[in-house]
Amino acid sequence: MSLTQVSSNKCAGGFQKVFEHESTELRCKMKFAVYLPPKAETDKCPVLYWLSGLTCTEQNFITKAGSQVLAAEHGIIIVAPDTSPRGCNIEGEDESWDFGTGAGFYVDATEDPWKKNYRMYSYITEELPKLINSNFPSDPDRMSVSGHSMGGHGALICALKNPGKYKTVSAFAPICNPVQCPWGQKAFSGYLGSDRDTWQAYDATVLAASYSGPPLDVLIDQGRDDQFLSANQLLPDNLIAVCSEKKIPVVFRLQPGYDHSYFFIYSFMSDHIKHHAKFLNA
Amino acid sequence: MDLFEIRGGALDVIAEEAEHQDLSRDSTIMADREARPPRGVSTFQRFSVDTNESLHFEPCEDSLPSPTPPEDECDDNVFREGETEGEIVTVRNRLQGKVAEMENFAGHLEEIFLTVEENFGRQEQHLEQHYNDVLLTLSQRYDERAAGLEEEKKGKLEALYKQLLACGRAMDASKELIETAQKVYRSQDKRLFLKAVMPTIKRIEDFAKEEVELTLSTSLEFNTPLSDMSDVKTMMDSINVVPAPSAPVINPQMPNSASQTSLRVCWSLFSDDTVEYYELYYRPVLEDTPADSSCVPPVSKVKVKETHCTVADLLPNAQYELWVTATNTTGISPASEKALYMTVPSPPVIKQRECTSCPEAALIRWESGNTNPVDSYTVELSEMGTDGTENAITESIVAVPTCQCVIQLQTGRRYLISVRAVNIGGPSDRSEVITVSTTGTLFYLLEETAHSCLSISEDGFTISYGDEELPISAMALDDNNTFSRCVAVLGDLIPVRGRHYWEVEVDDGTEFRIGVASEDTERNSYLGANNTSWCMRHILTPSRHKFEFLHGGCSPDLRITVNPVRIGVALDYERGTLSFFNVDLEQHLHTFHCNFPNYVQPCFGLDNPGALTVHNGIEAPEYAFI
Numbered sequence: 001m002s003l004t005q006v007s008s009n010k011c012a013g014g015f016q017k018v019f020e021h022e023s024t025e026l027r028c029k030m031k032f033a034v035y036l037p038p039k040a041e042t043d044k045c046p047v048l049y050w051l052s053g054l055t056c057t058e059q060n061f062i063t064k065a066g067s068q069v070l071a072a073e074h075g076i077i078i079v080a081p082d083t084s085p086r087g088c089n090i091e092g093e094d095e096s097w098d099f100g101t102g103a104g105f106y107v108d109a110t111e112d113p114w115k116k117n118y119r120m121y122s123y124i125t126e127e128l129p130k131l132i133n134s135n136f137p138s139d140p141d142r143m144s145v146s147g148h149s150m151g152g153h154g155a156l157i158c159a160l161k162n163p164g165k166y167k168t169v170s171a172f173a174p175i176c177n178p179v180q181c182p183w184g185q186k187a188f189s190g191y192l193g194s195d196r197d198t199w200q201a202y203d204a205t206v207l208a209a210s211y212s213g214p215p216l217d218v219l220i221d222q223g224r225d226d227q228f229l230s231a232n233q234l235l236p237d238n239l240i241a242v243c244s245e246k247k248i249p250v251v252f253r254l255q256p257g258y259d260h261s262y263f264f265i266y267s268f269m270s271d272h273i274k275h276h277a278k279f280l281n282a
Numbered sequence: 283m284d285l286f287e288i289r290g291g292a293l294d295v296i297a298e299e300a301e302h303q304d305l306s307r308d309s310t311i312m313a314d315r316e317a318r319p320p321r322g323v324s325t326f327q328r329f330s331v332d333t334n335e336s337l338h339f340e341p342c343e344d345s346l347p348s349p350t351p352p353e354d355e356c357d358d359n360v361f362r363e364g365e366t367e368g369e370i371v372t373v374r375n376r377l378q379g380k381v382a383e384m385e386n387f388a389g390h391l392e393e394i395f396l397t398v399e400e401n402f403g404r405q406e407q408h409l410e411q412h413y414n415d416v417l418l419t420l421s422q423r424y425d426e427r428a429a430g431l432e433e434e435k436k437g438k439l440e441a442l443y444k445q446l447l448a449c450g451r452a453m454d455a456s457k458e459l460i461e462t463a464q465k466v467y468r469s470q471d472k473r474l475f476l477k478a479v480m481p482t483i484k485r486i487e488d489f490a491k492e493e494v495e496l497t498l499s500t501s502l503e504f505n506t507p508l509s510d511m512s513d514v515k516t517m518m519d520s521i522n523v524v525p526a527p528s529a530p531v532i533n534p535q536m537p538n539s540a541s542q543t544s545l546r547v548c549w550s551l552f553s554d555d556t557v558e559y560y561e562l563y564y565r566p567v568l569e570d571t572p573a574d575s576s577c578v579p580p581v582s583k584v585k586v587k588e589t590h591c592t593v594a595d596l597l598p599n600a601q602y603e604l605w606v607t608a609t610n611t612t613g614i615s616p617a618s619e620k621a622l623y624m625t626v627p628s629p630p631v632i633k634q635r636e637c638t639s640c641p642e643a644a645l646i647r648w649e650s651g652n653t654n655p656v657d658s659y660t661v662e663l664s665e666m667g668t669d670g671t672e673n674a675i676t677e678s679i680v681a682v683p684t685c686q687c688v689i690q691l692q693t694g695r696r697y698l699i700s701v702r703a704v705n706i707g708g709p710s711d712r713s714e715v716i717t718v719s720t721t722g723t724l725f726y727l728l729e730e731t732a733h734s735c736l737s738i739s740e741d742g743f744t745i746s747y748g749d750e751e752l753p754i755s756a757m758a759l760d761d762n763n764t765f766s767r768c769v770a771v772l773g774d775l776i777p778v779r780g781r782h783y784w785e786v787e788v789d790d791g792t793e794f795r796i797g798v799a800s801e802d803t804e805r806n807s808y809l810g811a812n813n814t815s816w817c818m819r820h821i822l823t824p825s826r827h828k829f830e831f832l833h834g835g836c837s838p839d840l841r842i843t844v845n846p847v848r849i850g851v852a853l854d855y856e857r858g859t860l861s862f863f864n865v866d867l868e869q870h871l872h873t874f875h876c877n878f879p880n881y882v883q884p885c886f887g888l889d890n891p892g893a894l895t896v897h898n899g900i901e902a903p904e905y906a907f908i
Contacts, residue, residue, distance in 0.1 A: 217869050224839070243843035244826065249867045254839035275870065278905045 003135055006031060012072035013038040016062055020096035020129065025123040026085040027116060032128065033058040034136065035068050039075035046167075047132060048143030048273075049122065050080040051158075053103040053149030054183075058082050061148075063260035067269050069134035074277035077138055081128055083150070085117040095220040098183055099190055105178070106154030107202045109191035117273045118191055125158055125165070139239030140214070144276045148172040148181070148265055149228070156218075156239075163213020168279040170219040172265050173226055176239035177205040189253050205235070208242045218243070219275045221268045301671050427509060434504055441500040447588075457791050459489055526613035527555035530589075530606050532621040533538070540707035544594040545623045549606050553636075557608040562591050567601040567622065599627035599652040599705060624707035627656045628686070632701060635742065638776040639899075640723040641693040645776045646703050647686040648713060656703040661687050662712065663822065666696040670755070672751040691720045694901075723782040725773045725884065730763055731805070732771040736888070745771055745886055746893035768808040770887030772799060773896070777881045779855035784884060785865055785903030786849045788820070792892035795819045795832070797874075798853055798860055798882035809887045811835045815883060816874045818849065818862045831862070831872040842871060846899075851884070852906035861906065868905055 006018040014037040023030040047073070048060050061067070061080040071078050084104030090113045093100035104120035133140045142146055144167045147155035151172020159169035178184020179199050188199040200206040220236065228234055236252060243250045258264040287734025454532045459482075459726065466482050469475040532549040539546040545564075551557060565581045584591055602623050608615040628651040636647040646661060659682040679687060682797070691697060702709040718724075726742050736745050747769050775782060775798075786796050795809040797817025803809075810817040819837070821828040827845045830837035846864035849871075853860050860874040886894060 090399050097553060159766065204600050215867055219870075240843055244841075247844050247871045249864065250841070250843040251871055252841040252843070254841075256839065278868075278870065278908050282906065 003131070007028045011035065012068040014040065014068070014072050016068060018058060018062075023123060023127060024087070025119045025127045026088075028085045028088050029124075030082055030085070031058050032079060032081040033062045034132070035062065035071055035078040036136065037072040037075050037077065038074075038171070040077060040137045043075070044078045044137050044139040045075050046144070047077045047079055047129075047136075047138045048276050048280070049124065049128070049143065049145045049155075049217075050078055051106060051145065051147030051151030051154035052080065052083050053147070054083070054150050055097050056083050056151075057102070057147075060262065062243075065269050066266045067273060068159060070270050070273035070277075074273060074281060076273065076277060076280060077132075077136060079128065079132055081124065088117040090114065090117065097186055103150065103187060104200070105150060105184075105187040105191065106157065107188070107191050110198065111191060111193045114191050119277075120154075121157075124154065125162060138209060142167060142280050144168045144170075144280055146272055146276065147174070148262075149234075149260065150175055151170045151177075152220075153178055153184075153204060157202050157207060159216055159218075160204060160207035160211050162199070162212065167282075168217050168219075168276055170275050171221075172268070172272075173222050173228070173234055173260055174204065174220060174236070174239075175234055175237040177203060179203045179206065180235055180238065181233045182231075184234055205242050208239060208246060211246060211248060216248060217275075217279065218248065219272060220250060220252045221242045221251065221264075222254050223260060223264045224254050225258060226260040226264075228260050265272075291617075295610055304870070337390060366375060379452075384607075393622050400709075409633050412517070416514060417513055419517065423509060423511075423514070427506070431504060431506065438500045442498070445495070445499050452492075455490065459485060460626060474558070491862075508676050525555070525559050526617040527608035527610055528552055529616040530560065530608050530618045532604065532606050532618040534621060535623045535707065539709045540624060540626050542598040542626050542628055542710060543596045544592050545596060545602060545604075545625060545707075546590060546592045547606075547623060548590040548606055548620075549618060554609050555608065557615075558610045559585050559587050560589070560591075560608050561585050562593065562606045563617070564593055564602050564623075565596060567603050585721050596625045598625055598710075599654055599656060599703070599707075624705055626707045627652045627703035627705055627710040629711040629713045630655040630659060630701045630703050632699075632716050635714060635726050636774065637716060637718070637723045638774055639691075639718045639720060639778055640776050640778050640782055641691075641720045642780045643688055643690050643776060643778045644697070644699065644718045644720070645688050645778075646699055646701065646716070646718075650685060650703060651713070652703060656710075657705045658683055658705055659685070659687070660701065660709055661701045663689060663691075663697050663699045665692075666698055666717070678851075691718070691862070693720050695720050720898060722900040722902065723773045723775070723784055725784070725885070727770045727896070728774050728883070731765060731846065733765040733769040735769050736765075736771055738771070743898065744893055744895040745888065747888040747891050749891045762805060764805060765887075766806045768795070768887045769889070770795065770809055770885055772801070772803075773884035773886070775853075775881070777883075781856070781902065781907055782852055782853040783900065785897040785900055786851065786886065787895040787897060788847055788849065789892055790827075790845055790847060791822060792894060793822055793889035793890070794821055794894055795885070795887035795889065796849060796851060797832075797862075797885055798878075799885040800882055802880075802881050803885070809885050810837075815885060816860050816876065816882075817887070817890075818851075818872065821889075829871070831874065833874060833876070838872070840872065844869070846871065850903070850906060852902060853878075853882070854907055856905075863903075863906060865903075868903065870905070 004020045004144065006016045006020050008015055010016075014035060016033065016035050017094070018031055018033050020029055020031050022028075037045060050065075050067075052058070052061050054171045058080050067078055083102050084100065086101055090100070097103065102117055106120045106124055107118070109115045109118035128168070129140070129143065132138050145155040145158045146169065147153070149172070153176070155169050155171050156174055156176070160167045175181060175184060178188060179196065184199075184203070188202065192198045192202070205240030220239075222229060222234070222236055229236075240250060240252050242248075253268075255264070255268065257266065423803070440703075445833065463482050463486060466475060466478045469478065481787055507623055528551075530549045530551045532547070536546070536548065539548075547562060547564075562584045563581050564584075565579045568579060582593070584593060593602075593604075602625070603620050604623055605617045605620045630648040630651045632648045638645045648659070650656060661679040661682055662677070663679075664676050679689060689699070697720070698715045699718055700712040700715045704710070725740055727745065729738055732738060732745070735747055736743050737748060744745070773784075786794075788794050788796075795817045797809065797815060799809060799815035799817075803814040806814055808831070809815045810819055813833075813834045816833045817831075819830040819832050821830065827842075829840065829842050831840070842864075844864065844867060846866070846869070848865040850863035850865045851860070852863065855878055858877040860876065860878075862871040862873075863869060864871060884896070886896065888894065
């Protein structure tokens, strides 16, 4: 598991770096971004994993979300991986923007030809944390997860499927109920096959209904003018209904005027970093 | 003394030399010496002079006659010698002590001698002065009387001389008449005789009619009244009796000499005066009654022998007029000047329900406890130890002009705070002590702001909105400080621009508004509906629980999946935030960002019948101020 530093830039007193490594789960070269706050020079710091949305690479978040100043302030390492394996030469992987490259959907594919490489769930929850904990001054007991859109879905399922593993979770405009939306149906049928029951293992709303574990404090921001909200791709109401019923604490904020972009993310990033800091630094 | 003999030849060593000798001895002797009882000092007598300068002369009880040293101590035993030496030193030290005492006594005697001599001299001078006065008076008296006699004598002589002259003139006249008669008688010429005889006879007849006063016109006795020598007599008498004292001088009030109901008064006298007793007069000075009023308070009187007196049973925080006279066998002195003394005030009464605190400070409010104004108040505070013990007063805030005071405190401690009222007479007793804990923010509800439908529990922390309709009369009592539309009440938060945290316990089915509002927030509008209040509102809809975070009538659109029943409210003036939390989940619900230029008060409202409870004085959880 050797790491190759692709770039390193001083940022907010710390460093914003990008590394490349050979992933065993994904069987390809993967890039990920890591922000090291100034505190990491002397102490072990907690890690926030950021999962990006459809079409993104590790670059979108680090260049647009404006998370570094707050991460530096709270002493949090932020790791932002890529959104899918790349360059695996699978037929059709680059055909559409919402499936294949840039659209790993944070699942472990079971269907050919994807199942060899498209193991983003295991990559995010197992391989990457191990890699981070063995190469950076991170505290393996303090990690949390957040993400945007597809990444929001990824963050939610990571937290819900691994009770206690993540101290907290938050999301921007997450795909809350992929089983019920066109994006999710397309991806899940591609990666997991036609058996809908297998899909449920990767659906936040379904997972929330059966969640049992330490209380999870979820913060979700959603732009009211998000075109994907009105296109019923995100379906937050379904998740909220389940969480209300299951008494899973969620604060869901519908932010008037905001869309699905990183401008929206940027606007509320500080609230999310604070939310994570509360649990990571408790 | 006999121990010196044992040492042989050391008998004549004077104390000073022995001391020098001793300095070279080693310290084991010293230890040995101290362990032994004193011995070997012959009966000695000790003089002591006690403080009132009367002399006591008493035998020294603890120095018994020395037992004769055993014979074997005379042996050339090294240890014995050391021991003997030690004893000698002990004895010598005792003797030195005695000598010092004697010297001291002698010194006192000398002092007394001087005083006696001085007093004698003064007395002599006094006597001489007195006799001189008597002599002077007598000589004056003599001069006066001599002058009087002289005057009288002169008058008498003048009168006699006048009489003498008158007699002379009468004699001359009669002589001349006789001569004329004889001349007429001898006249040869009958005609002439006849011519002259009748007038002459007439003259003689006339003359004979004139009575010549021949008695002495003035008495020969000198009328000298008995001179009044009584004053001289008194003067002579007074040489031997003490004079009546002169007016004592009453001292102004000393600090800390007064209590709530008593005054300690001191005065002094000219040292020469002899006084048997003093009489101290006092009466309260009532400011609002004119001096000539008939209802001047009666004068009280105490008789004392000392030059000080503590008068008791007085009114607190009152001014008294006092004067004093001195009396001895001869008489009573004039009264001293009148002095004004003041009793100290009654202790203030801390208004527990109006005291509020936060981790950085406490606001203490109290009632004066006195009907008339006091000069100022002193707030005293001490920190309570971790084991509950009270430390000494660690800080006093003096000259507090009003009945309230904000005190800066350290976070996370417990303090005992009390107040004293102060006037020129001094500080009052301590008020009752209140305990202030700086772990969290503590406030009480401002019951005067409560909507008429709201009832507040006895402990002041639970408000409830009953089902029953209130009579119109209750509504009519509303003043402009009570909430008239929103069934709400304000809390009395300490005006300190720091961090404050409190919690509110609600029922699942209660519709409430909690948050903060400016003190002057409109009482006829709903909390959160204006720009002077910020609050979290819980609304029960048929389908779900709805939460709003209202300011100026607007709320962000948000959904909370778990209904909070215990809500933490965190106000941070420095960062300008007001945050709400679900305490049970430690879940952040919402944060208002506002600078709060004016102080805000916690506010609590109920939109439907129900109750809520305020929990106060809680340490803010760490997450409340991230």
